[in-house]
Amino acid sequence: MSAMAASADTRRITIGLVFAVLAMLSFVTGGLLANHLVDGGYSPVVVAFYEALFGLTFTLAIRLRALRSDRAPVRSGWGWMLAAGVLFALATGSFYTSLDRLDYSVAAPIVGAVPLASYLFVLIVLRGYERLTPRVVFGAALVVAGVGLIGVAN
Amino acid sequence: MGLGILLAIVATFAWGAGDVLVRRAMFDVPAELVVVVVVGMVAAVLGVVIVSTEGFAAFGGIELAFVGIVAVMGALIWVTGNLFYFHGLKRAGVTLAAPILGAGPLFAIALAVVFAGERPNLYTLIGAFAVVVGVAVILTDRKRVLR
Numbered sequence: 001m002s003a004m005a006a007s008a009d010t011r012r013i014t015i016g017l018v019f020a021v022l023a024m025l026s027f028v029t030g031g032l033l034a035n036h037l038v039d040g041g042y043s044p045v046v047v048a049f050y051e052a053l054f055g056l057t058f059t060l061a062i063r064l065r066a067l068r069s070d071r072a073p074v075r076s077g078w079g080w081m082l083a084a085g086v087l088f089a090l091a092t093g094s095f096y097t098s099l100d101r102l103d104y105s106v107a108a109p110i111v112g113a114v115p116l117a118s119y120l121f122v123l124i125v126l127r128g129y130e131r132l133t134p135r136v137v138f139g140a141a142l143v144v145a146g147v148g149l150i151g152v153a154n
Numbered sequence: 155m156g157l158g159i160l161l162a163i164v165a166t167f168a169w170g171a172g173d174v175l176v177r178r179a180m181f182d183v184p185a186e187l188v189v190v191v192v193v194g195m196v197a198a199v200l201g202v203v204i205v206s207t208e209g210f211a212a213f214g215g216i217e218l219a220f221v222g223i224v225a226v227m228g229a230l231i232w233v234t235g236n237l238f239y240f241h242g243l244k245r246a247g248v249t250l251a252a253p254i255l256g257a258g259p260l261f262a263i264a265l266a267v268v269f270a271g272e273r274p275n276l277y278t279l280i281g282a283f284a285v286v287v288g289v290a291v292i293l294t295d296r297k298r299v300l301r
Contacts (some may be wrong), residue, residue, distance in 0.1 A: 016245025020254040023239035027255070028262045030208035030230035031221050032269060039270075045204055046212050047224060054228025059193055062233065063186040080179035081188055084172045085195020091168035093200060094161045101158030105274040108262030109282035110162040115256055115289045117170020119298075125174050135295040142288030146281040147166075151159045153277030 028108070034096050035104040044096035052092070109150055116143045185240060193232050256289035 030051075037047045046108050119140070122130050168273045170250050172192075179188050242251040266272040274282075292298070 013246045013250065016242045016247070016251060017254065018242075019238045020242030020251040022247045023235050023237075023242055023256045024255045025263065026167035026230040026235040026238065028258050028265060030235065031262060032265050033227050033230075035266070035270060037223060039222065042220065043208065043212055044202075045200055046208075047227075049197060049200040049204055050216075050221075050224040051227045051231060052193055052200060054225045055193045055232030056190065056197055058229055058233045059186075059190050063190065074189060077179050077182035078191075080175045081183065081191040082195055084175035084179060084188075085192045086166045086199055087168045087172035087175065088192055089196040089203075091172060091200035092196060093203065094168065098161035098165065100157045102162065103266065103272045104270060104275065105266035105272045105282075106278055107158070107162045108266070109278065109285050110159065110258040110260075111166050111169070112236045112256065112259035112282065112285045112289060113166050114169045114173065115252065115293055118173045119169045119170075119292060121171045121174040122177075125171075125178060130298050133295055134242075134295050136292050136298050139288045139291030139295070142284050142291060143262075146284030146286075146288060147163070149281035149284065150278050153275055153281065 031095075031099075031108060031111075032104060035099045038096055038099045044100050045093050048089075048092040048096045052089075105148060110147050113143045113147050116140055187230065188234055252293040253290040256293060257286050260286055 034044075034047055034051070038044050095107065095111060116139075119130065119136070123132065176185075176188055176192060239251070239255065242254070245251075263274055263279065263282055267274070
């Protein structure tokens with residue numbers, strides 16, 4: 001019985017890892033396509049706008065039924081979502097504009113430091129959920145050194 | 155080049171902060187609604203920026219190939235990217251799934267070399283590797299999570 005449970009666990013985790021790999025490939029391919037359009041002379045902000053417009057259309061089409069049955073969000077939820085939207089707009093616009101000036105192979109590793117930036121904001125916004133450990137400090141130092149090296153080298 | 159690096163760093167912090175606000179929003183709101191509101195807000199903000207800086211003319215002169223590519227990008231970034239990642243997190247947990255996403259820069263460089271013909275220098279490769287290892291070190295530290 002326990003062997004069956006372990007097998008189910010392994011299968012669940014394996015499927016999860018496959019999903020994570022597909023998500024990573026989706027993000028990376030999306031960035032490469034953005035780089036292609038920006039290199040082709042399109043305005044980076046216009047590219048980001050149309051990408052978001054299609055993203056909105058697809059997410060609405062796929063999740064419309066689920067959205068109808070969802071409970072209404074509380075007022076504080078709206079504040080967090082709208083603020084997140086402004087930040088994501090700033091992020092997408094800035095990243096695609098950076099692709100106008102940098103190779104994708106230079107800009108992508110810098111944006112790879114997003115988890116570190118998230119971690120810093122978790123310590124501020126979601127205080128009490130995570131803490132600073134020596135291992136985290138070491139990892140952060142590696143990320144900062146990596147981004148610094150890319151910046152200096154380019 | 156300096157401005158390009160600065161913009162990439164701005165994007166990194168904005169995405170980092172945005173991710174945290176999304177996580178906070180999901181305390182009160184279902185994930186599906188968060189994604190729809192956030193992507194709608196992104197389109198609205200960028201639309202206002204375009205109109206105020208480039209005028210309505212910037213929306214015109216779009217070729218069919220452009221529409222096709224941005225449609226694929228919209229699906230990749232906002233549907234398969236986020237949707238698959240949420241499913242990955244649900245099944246494998248953040249400790250296993252998040253470092254995979256953190257390895258993205260290495261695949262980005264590989265794709266840029268193969269499909270865009272870019273030739274990153276050695277320091278860029280070493281820097282990218284340091285970023286990926288650093289992110290993996292942070293995300294796999296279970297002791298950092300209090301609850």
